[in-house]
Amino acid sequence: MQKEIFLPFAKPSIDDETIAEVLDCLKSGWLTTGPRVQRFADALKTYLKTSHALPISSGTAGLHVALLALDLQPGDEVITSAMTFVASLNTIVLAGAKPVLVDVEPHTYNIDIRRLERAITPKTRAIMPVHFAGLAVDLDPLYEIAKIHNLRIIEDAAHAIGTFYKDKIIGSFGDTQVFSFHPNKNMTTGEGGCVTTSDPTLAHTVQILRFHGIDKTNAWNRFAKGGSQHYDVVAAGFKYNMMDIQAAIGLHQLNHLEDFIARRTLLANRYLKAFAGWPQFQLPQSPAYSNRHAWHLFAPLIVPEKAGLSRDEFMTAMAERNVGTGLHYTAPHLFSFYQKHYDYRVGDFPHAEHIGEHIVSLPLFPDMTEAEQDHVIATIAAIFNRKLA
Ligand SMILES: Cc1ncc(COP(=O)(O)O)c(C=O)c1O
Incomplete structure (x- = not known):
């Protein structure tokens, strides 16, 4: 009955083409954010049918900057699920707000939308539903509630790349979503993630915050021929950019997703x-x-x-x-x-x-x-x- 070799509960599938792409990237001399991240962003945008896809260093980093983009003030509340990975709560705290938890449905493990409505207070600014295990939250009533109470929605889609709600892929509609490409997830970039949003202002802020607060789309290119060394810094941003080595993996993972x-x-x-x-x-x-x-x-x-x-x-x-x-x-x-x-x-x-x-x-x-x-x-x-x- 005992297996000689340990069978893990999760393991990424990495094929020879992916390994070759990573080697090409290493040989190219451009390891950090560059052309492969741009290609990966474009491929994600197409697959997720979204208007903005921003690769980032992890799902946690994505939640952090997406929340920061809401300009939360001390005392503001963000509602999230009581059954989630702690990164959902931590990032709300790091963005300066209070995580308000709502219990889940016992059978789907997803946030209970009826209870959620009762948790809304005048201080509530946003809701962060979690598509647990890759099962979509019932988004129609959730977005309806958000509209009535004028709340933003940041979907924690860490488990949900490729999940559909009704006939729509998660990321293709609604407000903002954050995916994770950790090696246990359905596709990986080693570590990594992506923010998708329909809001151009939020996309712009995420873009700035993920790279030092630099307000220049191609600042990664500043050391290349023709790249400009000049830029402005408009916020104290983070070092949350994805590397080309990661995107090399992600491009092939997405092809196989x-x-x-x-x-x-x-x-x-x-x-x-x-x-x-x-x-x-x-x-x-x-x-x-x-x-x-x-x-x-x-x-x-x-x-x-x-x-x-x-x-x-x-x-x-x-x-x-x-x-x-x-x-x-x-x-x-x-x-x-x-x-x-x-x-x-x-x-x-x-x-x-x-x-x-x-x-x-x-x-x-x-x-x-x-x-x-x-x-x-x-x-x-x-x-x-x-x-x-
Ligand atoms: C529900 C949930 N949110 C956020 C994250 C954070 O993603 P990452 O590990 O890419 O930072 C995870 C990762 O496991 C997760 O499961």
Whole structure:
């Protein structure tokens, strides 16, 4: 039953063309932001059908500068999901506002829109929904609420490159979105991300803030022949630019993204079929509205009373059998920083807490073979003392 080689829960697919592109980039002598980042930005703009696509050094950096572009003032509030990676909350704090959490729906793990409306106060400036695991938040009612209350929306789309809400790809409509290209995500640039927006002013601010506050689109080019060494600095900006080495990876990843998602979908459906009716798991569920799940994560909840072990014990049992799993995520209001500074307490967001205690990400990546997946399923059946059909 034990595999000799550890099967990770996530692994990027890097082909020879990508490696060749990275080598070409290294040999070209232009390693940092340059022509490949420009090509990558153009390719993302086309794929996401957006008016502005701004590659950046990480999803976290993208959330940070997109929030800063809203010019939040002390006391301003930004509403986000109680079940997310802590970067969603941290960036709200770093942008000078208060993160106001709203509990999630127990079955989609996405922010509960009815509760969200009750969390709006006169200090609320923006909403940051999170498309958890690659499943789109119900955006029509959310944008409706934002319109009524005159709020901005920054979609944390870290999990959602290639996700569709109804018949539209995330990034192609609405206000602002931030994607992540961390190696565990559906496509990668090593580290990296992208801000998309329909707002030219926000796009301009992000462009300035991601590179030292320099107000000049081609400042990266200043050392090249014909590039100008002169520029103005209009803000104390960051060093959040993406490198050409990263874009070299991203260009090829984007070419393969639809195939990656098709493969993830096939594997996710195989899991759903294999585990159907197992009382030990509560499986991911589909919402009523149409969507295309990008399956960044396949993350059921363990039901300890039926499984005979806790989520953490399950993860340990899997690791002992050489199968990797992931924990996405502990409910972030339980971290000491948020308890100390924002007065959050155990019990504040029961659904997020329940999910955070029971969720487990199973191996899911495009290069995983069906035989490897069958091994994962058999390993889980053995841990649960189940006979496979
Ligand atoms: C929901 C969410 N938001 C933001 C981020 C930050 O992205 P990055 O790792 O690219 O900084 C992540 C990364 O895992 C995430 O899962």
